[in-house]
Amino acid sequence: MSTKIRYTVVGAGHGGKAMAAHLALMGFSTTLYNRTPENIAAIQKRGGIELEGYEGGPHGFGQLERVTSQLGEALEGADVIMVVVPSTAHVDVAKAAAPHLRDGQIVVLHPGRTCGAIEFVKALHDQGCRADVTVAEAETLIYASRSEGPAQSRIFRIKEAVPIAALPATRTDRVLEALAPAYPQFIDGISVLHTGLNNMGAIFHPALTILNAARIESTGGDFQFYIDGVTPSVARVLEVLDRERVTVAAALGIRAQTAQEWLKMAYDASGADLYEAIHNQTGYYGINAPSTLNHRYIFEDVPMSLVPIAALGQHYGVSVRGIDSIIRLACIINRTDYWRRGRTLDKLGIEGLSVSEVTRYVNEGVRD
């Protein structure tokens, strides 16, 4: 039964290649799409991806059904479309996919960052797509993986529990059911506001990069990002940003996880404060800083994660001055207006909604 689900993976980066190979190895009919033909030429030639894994993990040659740069072809006949691209590309994927989507198809963003599914649905709608498509988002990418060659991938870890939510949430069960044969790890994420507001990268990535700006740029990132880069004062900034995020969630009636709760849950790392908890996460040792400030920790996490959190905060009366400070410095450093590029409420199509209206929208899909 499980093999009846036909998958299309959109994006052949680190995550997309791992997912496509893994799905194929699990016996699912899998299509891999990438916009740039050169990026998948070697995979096309071999007909699949060679997957290496950790001890006991999936490995072997994942034979793909199709490998294509034609999106229409890629989406045709797919039951589930796994979008594994940087969140800055979600809108472009939605616009390009809109004419090709059909009733009953499921689209899952891996991950949505913050408000990814809302933005995707809005883009489909704006493009005139009237197909009955279910859009969902994962809270984080299920794989830790790396592309190790043009047609090679290595999976280091598969996360054990990843929340997922559909827009509207009434359709989350349908998505979980479709994914379950391949991924029993996906669990009910309640709503896309929950998955989006539990975005820990939003808190960790940009602030750590900014508060280590000079060192990153003068050393090319040659220091341990979470160890040398997180000092007691820096952790204090993270705590304030985290509190702002959790408070934004609370204003929307949502109990988001704190960074400390998340470190405890995900890594069993704890401590008296965030500084201690981070330093007690052994997995952080040895991870170096980004080599440049022109990095996805800024150009993706600021517009796609911090901006929507700040925008929600401003709209629903929560002080987000710490988050706003980081956004502002990021704008200056990379000479980019991340507010203009980012997921503001008008771009998400939820600019006029009250808390009960936005709640009803994400839960039931109803817009008054």
Next chain:
Amino acid sequence: MSTKIRYTVVGAGHGGKAMAAHLALMGFSTTLYNRTPENIAAIQKRGGIELEGYEGGPHGFGQLERVTSQLGEALEGADVIMVVVPSTAHVDVAKAAAPHLRDGQIVVLHPGRTCGAIEFVKALHDQGCRADVTVAEAETLIYASRSEGPAQSRIFRIKEAVPIAALPATRTDRVLEALAPAYPQFIDGISVLHTGLNNMGAIFHPALTILNAARIESTGGDFQFYIDGVTPSVARVLEVLDRERVTVAAALGIRAQTAQEWLKMAYDASGADLYEAIHNQTGYYGINAPSTLNHRYIFEDVPMSLVPIAALGQHYGVSVRGIDSIIRLACIINRTDYWRRGRTLDKLGIEGLSVSEVTRYVNEGVRD
């Protein structure tokens, strides 16, 4: 004639000791005051300060007239009172001095940071001081010096031109005339808004500290502050803050110096951008970063320099979002509300004034 001016130096730190010794060596009757008796006990015992200097600079034993922790005694008979304390203490000095000040006395803040003289005059007024005192501020401290022992001081450099302005500016001539026999280096600073808005430390100190936060805290400041600590992106932040400062000045009808103009003037250092100009200032090589984030670059420069610049910007319609971001992060890092501690317009007593009213106030001393 020159020796007729009687000086009192308030503050026996690095700057105050150098100034007192130097004035005494120039033949002026000089009193040294410090609030804490222990800090001047050795000077009191010896009756003066041993000054060492650079080649050709002032040196020798500066015999002091009085060394005291009694402010009333210190101020009695003084013609010019040189206040050489951190600007965070200006209000306290004003409050303590208020009952003792007499008609005709001159008070000079070394330096005022931003709006120091305005704050000082307000504090005198609030304390009911009705003496006809002239308050002035220097744009920067005239000495580069270090206290090298309890009764020793070393001067490394005496700046060649230091702008000074009285409040109101109509009295600047009187101050320059009184100081000229000792300090021909003081020049007309136009008004206290000019001296306050040409405060370069406001731009350099807090932002560089924040954007090097993790490195300062993890290395104890063991890197070159202006060289390793100023990378192209960090310099971009400084440029934006500097532009905000200069724009605030412009909104008040003042042409402030840019940081690049200042580097050119003060050090003959130039370059295509601020990054280059800073790296072409040979004097910056070898200067290490602060060893901690609990440093005057934050706890003095944020409330006494950045806050008044930002407050003026907000009141007169200038975007100061970059400056505000740095203030906010400083508040978080040192768990202190620097807006509450800082020189806001209400604390300065100029909260309701239009541009022409504040201009008239600093130029002529007239409040409508």
